[in-house]
Amino acid sequence: MAQRHHDLTDSTAGRAAPPVTGEVLAGYLRGQATEFLRALRLHRETGGGQNVGGQNGSGGGPADAVDATHALRRSARRISGSLHTFRPLLDPGWSEEIRPELAWVSGTLALEHACASRLERLLLALQRLSGATVIPPRTLASGTGAATVTAVPVAGSRKAAPPRAASTAPDRGNLTVGAAKAGALLDRQLTLARTRAHSTALQALGSSRFHAVADKVAVLASEVPLAPHAATADPRPLAAAAEERLADAVAALPLVTAGHPYNAEALIHGLSPDPAPHPQDAPWHQVRLLLRLHRYALEVLHGDDGPHGDDGVLLSAGQALDRHRDASEAAAAAAHAARTPRIAPATAYALGVLHADQRHEVEAARYAFQRSWQKQTVGTTTS
The missing domain is CATH 1.20.120 (Four Helix Bundle (Hemerythrin (Met), subunit A))
Structure with missing residues (x-):
């Protein structure tokens, strides 16, 4: 059990x-909807339309755009997750309509960051394993600062990791020879994936589908469609x-x-x-x-x-x-x-x-x- x-x-x-009662849920959803709208306004003020995942653009700095995108994802996840857990307390038609749309927003905005984080994680691991510098200068200059949050624990996690079984160490000489080309290959593939994710996010944020989601969240910030029995549930x-x-x-x-x-x-x-x-x-x-x-x-x-x-x-x-x-x-x-x-x-x-x-x-x-x-x-x- x-x-x-x-x-x-x-x-x-x-x-x-x-x-x-259900009013606790209503208050939470109103607060998260307000956070979503605040993040959306910051995203637009910082030129987020050209800077979804930290790439340089007009308006505010890259860090501001990254923070705004993260806040959008954070509030969208929390609203969507709460609608799933507490769906018996909500109007079923409304919640089932908006919940997958919020999941779509969160997932779409996460793709570019995931590609950047994955690339930096792999390049740092490749450098640690081979002892050679494998991070291309273009990658360092592209501003993947947001990715370093998830990339750093690759080495740091060793402290909490269990001891590994004894095994043959990799051939450092052969590894060093191939590491630079492997890093360049990963850089090409994941940078291309990141560029595509960036374009996808730009298209999503400018779509009528996203505007419809934002309008529903704006309504949610003032009025939560609870089920009739939620006031006492x-x-x-x-x-x-x-x-x-x-x-x-x-x-x-x-x-x-x-x-x-x-x-x-x-x-x-x-x-x-x-x-x-x-x-x-x-x-x-x-x-x-x-x-x-x-x-x-x-x-x-x-x-x-x-x-x-x-x-x-x-x-x-x-x-x-x-x-x-x-x-x-x-x-x-x-x-x-x-x-x-x-x-x-x-x-x-x-x-x-x-x-x-x-x-x-x-x-x-x-x-x-x-x-x-x-x-x-x-x-x-x-x-």
């Missing part, structure tokens, strides 16, 4: 506090159900395997020439999504200062799953580059080593998540 980590339905706690059972779904998904993970310092079976699958996504990754990505929904539900009930995990356990668990997602996608990008026709053997070798390194990072992230989740479970059973 799934185990709750926060008592969201404790009737004794409610005796000393005002009753919790308690949202805590719905938040508890979201927590149960998370706990059930975690229980289904291969934590016993991930608990070992080295998951040889996963690495064997990771080195497979099959271009399909890694078979073990999907359940972990699903847990990441459910953990995010659980955190948003806690924000609805308790605000930003609420119990989001004892000693930041939920936060650290979420960060581990973010690293897992980043490493798995980086490994897939390295594998995709290695399948480029007619590349030199040294280049293919460097990309193979890079792919294996990122799959090791996947295992390290799973191990870190397991440790965080165990702390959460122990804290619950002893409280």
